[in-house]
Amino acid sequence: MKILQVIPHLGSGGAERFVVDLSNELIKHGHEVVLLTFYDLEGKYGFYKNDINKSVKHISIHKSIGFSLKSVWQIIDIVQREKPDIIHSHVNSLQYTILPQLFMAKGVHTVHNEAHLEASGRLEVGLRKFVFKHNLIQPVTISQESHDSFLSFYGKEAVLINNGRTVDSNIVISNEVKKEISSYKKSEQTRVIIQLARFQSQKNIPMMARVTNRLYREGFDFALLFIGSTENKPIVDEVKSVMPPCAHILGERNNPLEYLKEADAFALSSLFEGMPISLLEALAVGAVPVCTPVGGIPNAVIDGENGFLSTDNKEASYYEAMKRFLETDMMTLNLMSQKTKQSFAPYSMEECAEKYLRLYNNLLKTKYEKF
Template structure:
């Protein structure tokens, strides 16, 4: 056990978002490898933390909550400085907009090694505050890490960083595995018959996830008279608009809104295909989880997705900018004869390249540590 090697992950909050869940997975893996690993959540509370992990079947409570108020709140830095001073980590690693709170830590204390994971494609129009934060982070030698080659290249090409190493996201393939009992239970809950083809989308309801385009494409295919169902797992600001779009249609019962789920394993098990219509993605955790369960992905050719899915081999890729492409991809999925083979290849891809254990080892190497 290398308990002298202390690692702190700083996240904006404990939530169901992909970046936050990746940080939780990484903390768990590093702990299993013998390190003293901890999560620091800028906002939220321990009750939320415990509920998320209880539903995920995990017994892990190494978390510290800084108590940041909503919006930018640099008064929380006092508590963050105090906590880091008490535990004296060798590595401090931030995610998402927690970088703006990591920078003052690096200014104040240069001794730990600092890292920041870039989870999404670099935006063409960043705010002045974001530009300044990244520039200062670069000058302080805060090491950037991209979750995909597409993410890394977007930051390198935009001149934000000269070089961004890539460590791809990983998931617990033991937990996300096909469960015939869960499949039967979920399909019964959904009212899906034996012949019903179920498409599952796990994504927060936000403009970037493009749920409206997904729903319109699915409604178009429903007009063919096939026995299909679309299951939407998630919540967010665009959900009401999506529900209103569905409510106005005849076959509204074919599209189910299930809300957010802290443990999507069982819901994924009830599906046949996983579908996304996102405008951009970094390296979506939900896609990895669905493929690990054995769902065949139907996903857009954006961001880091083509680094995971090879069209016609372990999934179906479509061009999101072309009208009718999504509906065409869904129709193609209904005609395919080798879905079982593609399902096995989807699972094999995750086992081979995107396990949380492999992710943890890559981060450990980058940190300069070792597990004993």
């Protein structure tokens, strides 16, 4: 089977990490994969480019910022040349792939966030509603909550395939990472918390900074490390103005799993989510999650068993969740960490890719209704 995966770029983000992992896993299953990006994999758009399996063929259409009708025809030319069986689009690439998905191959589109938030503008929303309503392109959601949002927004069912992540169970933490994290600790009892997320409104990082500042002033011994893109300067400046002295902004890291494995907890203060890849990474290495209960997070984290969930995404309840983590003894946290690792099983990329392959095969055996 030949599969064309389409995503605008491979910057540091959950959907981008997912597409690279899925492409690599499909190669392992003996399939041919072409990864099409709109932008060249340079600078911020190529964060994951070195993680692509060498057997994955990468094509860029060298697109510039903004809508481009020329890009639609470029993609059609690429599809005519590559002749894929499946065109699998992600995030906001669907408006560029609709024509070849309708007329040149079977189309799949994964919705990586809440349905009403992923589509932007009347034209894109209208196109999506049309193709999904008439079963012309197969939508996929990544958690029960994202599925429910899709049903509510489009009035149509979608296939639900849990998000997946490839994680090496034998990750070795480098001496450099150990030394760096140790430098942030005040004592042997200092608990290390990692917030792995881009500085963007969705992640609500200023709230995290305010909550931890309050806990720091109350005398709790912890270090908070922010890992992720810091391009949004206004949010970075706001975080800096309210974060406690024990918090440190590290920026992007190409080895976040090492930091998570060395940490005691993974924190996420999001206002909304699909199924965050960073959470799956935390589960895989046993970093106990302390999260807001948004998107697919409550499907993976059971409060008090394998992590801590706030009752909502408000500051007061997130403060209580973080405080519960800091007040829990280390023996209990170590047991929770083991349960955290066990929770990762349904979210492995191996299982995720097998479900996508079954979907691809089913689509190739059937024909969409004509319109």
